Amino acid sequence: MEKTTSDQLLNFTQADNPDNQSKAGGSLEDNFKTLTDTLPIGIILTSVKGEIINVNPEGLNILGHSSVEDLSGTPIQSFYYNKEDRDIFLKKIDTGRVRDLEVRFQKCDGSAIWCSMSSVIQENSPRGRYFITSLLDITRRKEMEEEKSDLLIQLTQTDKLASIGQLAAGIAHEINNPVGYVTSNLNSLEEYLSDIRKLIELDQTLIKGLGDISLPEKLKKMTEAAHEYAREIDIDFLQEDMDELIKDCIDGLERIKKIVIDLKDFAHPGKKDIETVDINAGIETTLNVAANELKYKTTVHKDLGNLPLIKGIPQQLNQVFLNILVNAAQAIEEKGEIRIKTWQKNNNVFLTISDTGCGIDPQNISKIFDPFFTTKEVGKGTGLGMNIAYNIIQQHGGTITVKSEINKGTTFTVKLPVPEDTK
Structure with missing residues (x-):
């Protein structure tokens, strides 16, 4: 249909040329009506200044009018x-032609539609220079694209929540550990304080006894x-150990605070502002969040170089690190290693995450970043994790690649x- 319409428009513009009038027959308006009345796309003739010369029926329908006179x-x-x-249209038409420019138009009733616009310049016409423009209503297509985008966002969020859900038990375990020893220390501290209170009672009794000088033996x-009781409970040790216990309590609470802050920063759904990013700090945060997923069957080795800050969205980059690390841990069946290395070369920073897992089948390497591709069992993965990582890195102007050998391991390179302003 598109080629036929282009051919028809070419014949139409030739007919409008004075040299071809006798052969084609009819005026500009007659030729326009003959050609365009039955076309399923809108055709509009306009002057260079934008005056509407003629519109076919489909064009009127797109603009929301019933007649050219309107x-x-x-x-x-x-x-x-x-x-x-x-302005974009006029800039493009200076080259002589506009192809498939997607533009929103507002109909007479105020509603907005999306159109794909193509236009050519017609010269040497009795009316002077004018534009022949085709309009194709693509509103439904744009709505479907938006629905697809919304669906991808939902799936992305679902995958992110799945990752968080997978780590939730581990996070709870990580939180329970410091809470456990803080509770234990507080119980010990309570027992110590009970002894101290008894000693204070004895001291108070002694003080009262000092007032009774008639009973020196009793005093x-x-x-x-x-x-004797102070020696029995070793008051010096109690005082010293209380300081250590309080320090342990503070350290435990600080650890809880860090875990919660890291998890909150990692999972923040609405923060999308570009800011300076410390890649090494992001790796540390992600390792803290993923600690329970990694520590029981992997040993993590870090070789973090001196890196400049980059520009990006830290939550998204941390999502990339997490997806790779979780995949690495799941690729290791019993015990293995994960190595993380960062360095700078020229105007780029590099990150590699390598594992000693089962590796990726060569026939699947080319599919690893495809949406919905997964080698996991049904119900254990959405197949979006690495596609999300790929898209995030692309949006940050970077690249992500993978190399793997069966039964030897996999390496992702970011x-x-x-x-310029952070070098």
């Missing part, structure tokens, strides 16, 4: 939903009892650019 005195630029799109026994 458009008298209304320039085509008044239908642009975004006025700057008219002497009370003083001896107080000193390259990200260093912006």
Whole structure:
């Protein structure tokens, strides 16, 4: 259909040329009506300034009008939903042709539609220079693209939540450990304080006894009892150990705080602002979040170089690191190693994450970043993890590649650019 329409328009423009009038027959308006009345796309003739000369029935339908007379005195630029799109059109038409420019138009009832616009310039016409423009309503296609985009966002979020859900038990375990020893220490501290309170009671009794000078022997026994109990409970040790216990409590609470903050930063769904990113810090945060997933069957070796800051969205980059690390851990059946290395070369920073897992079948290497591709059992993966990682790195102007050998392991390499203002 598109080729036929182009051929028809070519014949139409030839007919409009004065040299071809006798052969083609008819005026501009007659030729326009004959050609365009039955076309399923909108055709509009406009002057260079935007005056609407003629419109076919489908064009009227797209613009929301019933006749060409309704458009008298209304320039085509008044239908642009975004006025700057008219400038884009004029800039492109200077080359002599516009192809498939996607533009939003506003109909007479105020509703907006998406159109694919193509246009050519017609010269040497009795009317002077004018534009022949085709409009194809692509509103439904754009809606489907938006629905597809929304679906991908939902699937992306689902995959992210699946990753978090998979780690949730581990996070709970990581939190319970420090909570456990903080509770134990507080119980010991409570027992110590009970002894100290008893000693204080004895001291108070002694002080009261000092007022009774008529009973020096009794006072002497009370003083001896107080000193004996202080030796029995080793008051010096208690005081020293209480300091250590309090320090342990503070350290435990700080660890809880760090885990929660890292998890919150990692999973924050709405933060999308570009900021300076410390890749090494992001790796440390992700390792902290993924600790329970990794520590029981992997030993993590880090070789983190001195890196400049880059520009990006840290939560998204941390998602990439997590997806790779979790995949690496799942590729290791019993015990293995994960090696993380970062370095700078020229105007890029590099990150490799290598594992000693089962490796990837060569026939699957080319599919590893495809959406919905997974080698996991049904119900154990959405197949979006590495596709999400690929898209995030692409959006950050970088690349991600993979090399693997069966039964030897896999290495993912990420390259990200260093912006000029952070070098």
